[in-house]
Amino acid sequence: MKTYPDLKLRKVGCHHMIVRVDESRVNMTDVFTLNNTAAWLWKKAENCEFTEDTLAGWLCAEYGIGMEEALSDARDTIAQWREYGLISESDK
Amino acid sequence: MIEKKDTYFFRVAGFLFGISLPGNIFPERILPSFTPFRTSWDGKEDPLFSLEVISGMSAEEKCSDGFRVIESMNNDMGHATLSAGDDAYLIGLRPLSGSSSCRMVADSRFRAGRIFVDWADANAGMALSSMLRIAFSQAVLLRRAVAVHASAVCCDGMAYLFTGKSGTGKSTHSQLWLGHVPGTHLLNDDNPVLKVGDDGVVMAYGSPWSGKTSCYRNEGYPVSGLARLFQSHENRFVPKTDVEAFAVLLPGCSVIRKDSLLYGCLCDTLAEMSSKINVGILECRPDYGAVDACRIGLKRHPWPVV
Numbered sequence: 001m002k003t004y005p006d007l008k009l010r011k012v013g014c015h016h017m018i019v020r021v022d023e024s025r026v027n028m029t030d031v032f033t034l035n036n037t038a039a040w041l042w043k044k045a046e047n048c049e050f051t052e053d054t055l056a057g058w059l060c061a062e063y064g065i066g067m068e069e070a071l072s073d074a075r076d077t078i079a080q081w082r083e084y085g086l087i088s089e090s091d092k
Numbered sequence: 093m094i095e096k097k098d099t100y101f102f103r104v105a106g107f108l109f110g111i112s113l114p115g116n117i118f119p120e121r122i123l124p125s126f127t128p129f130r131t132s133w134d135g136k137e138d139p140l141f142s143l144e145v146i147s148g149m150s151a152e153e154k155c156s157d158g159f160r161v162i163e164s165m166n167n168d169m170g171h172a173t174l175s176a177g178d179d180a181y182l183i184g185l186r187p188l189s190g191s192s193s194c195r196m197v198a199d200s201r202f203r204a205g206r207i208f209v210d211w212a213d214a215n216a217g218m219a220l221s222s223m224l225r226i227a228f229s230q231a232v233l234l235r236r237a238v239a240v241h242a243s244a245v246c247c248d249g250m251a252y253l254f255t256g257k258s259g260t261g262k263s264t265h266s267q268l269w270l271g272h273v274p275g276t277h278l279l280n281d282d283n284p285v286l287k288v289g290d291d292g293v294v295m296a297y298g299s300p301w302s303g304k305t306s307c308y309r310n311e312g313y314p315v316s317g318l319a320r321l322f323q324s325h326e327n328r329f330v331p332k333t334d335v336e337a338f339a340v341l342l343p344g345c346s347v348i349r350k351d352s353l354l355y356g357c358l359c360d361t362l363a364e365m366s367s368k369i370n371v372g373i374l375e376c377r378p379d380y381g382a383v384d385a386c387r388i389g390l391k392r393h394p395w396p397v398v
Binding site: 006008010011012013014015017019021029031033 | 333334335337338339342343349350352355356359360363366367
């Protein structure tokens with residue numbers, strides 16, 4: 001998987017957001033707010049290929065949690081990103 | 093055919109730009125709202141953009157080969173068509189149905205371009221002014237500034253901006269401030285320019301574009317706040333901060349949405365502004381109570397700590 005290159009993470013005050021232009025609706029823009037962990041993951045995932053395992057590995061290393069918990073968090077995060085159309089599936 | 097050209101310089105929101113007009117066309121007559129912004133060029137400063145205005149259009153220049161339409165819309169400027177080419181934009185504008193079309197071809201950063209105008213058309217000046225507005229509003233995005241669809245007033249040396257959909261009552265709300273708050277004056281009624289200065293202060297400037305109101309003030313003031321208006325049965329100000337403030341600021345900004353560089357610059361600038369000025373939603377009636385609610389809401393803290 002990859003993040004779309006146009007979707008840049010920005011900091012506003014003490015929050016993080018991603019802004020996406022909605023091509024299908026005139027004058028509509030989606031603004032997504034990310035919590036600190038999601039923002040940290042997004043920053044690491046930008047410009048590289050990743051899988052659930054990649055994200056889980058990062059979470060384990062950073063937060064010292066078990067692989068099972070990390071994988072579950074990674075799956076939830078990716079599912080959300082996918083649902084909102086923030087990531088593309090890479091070529092196998 | 094060779095046309096003699098004279099170049100005139102203007103400064104809006106601190107940005108210098110040059111317009112070359114045919115020798116028989118005078119800016120005071122064709123662009124009267126630009127007169128307060130006339131300036132001279134020292135020969136050194138790098139202008140924001142330089143545009144050459146050309147009389148009429150040859151068959152070759154009417155050709156749109158190499159461009160594809162990306163947006164076609166009716167707005168306050170008339171009917172506009174935006175086409176993208178290889179590192180360039182082509183913009184067609186018809187101010188009123190029945191009037192002839194005006195065209196601009198500019199590089200994709202709006203640094204230089206040519207505008208083709210039919211002077212025989214009664215609305216030629218209006219079309220040229222609108223073209224300059226389009227070029228200016230895109231070019232400034234790369235310089236931490238943005239042209240906003242808003243009405244703006246100045247009170248006690250600070251600027252207050254009101255945005256909202258057409259017909260919401262932005263101008264009406266400004267007029268209420270003038271009638272209710274002593275010492276208030278209108279800064280611009282349609283298209284003020286917001287800019288983050290080198291010192292980090294967010295400023296609002298008047299511009300040559302002010303909708304139906306003749307208010308072309310060459311002035312700038314630090315921004316106290318911006319309210320997005322919604323008609324309601326009662327007056328209520330709802331403060332917004334951070335990401336929510338960003339989402340309030342975004343809709344009124346002039347930007348080519350499909351241009352990821354310009355759009356990215358706009359988002360960077362608004363993200364910075366969001367935490368530096370007071371932002372909120374004003375649910376309002378067209379009365380003085382709305383002014384009081386708005387004033388209290390937008391004067392909470394002149395310069396919030398980031």
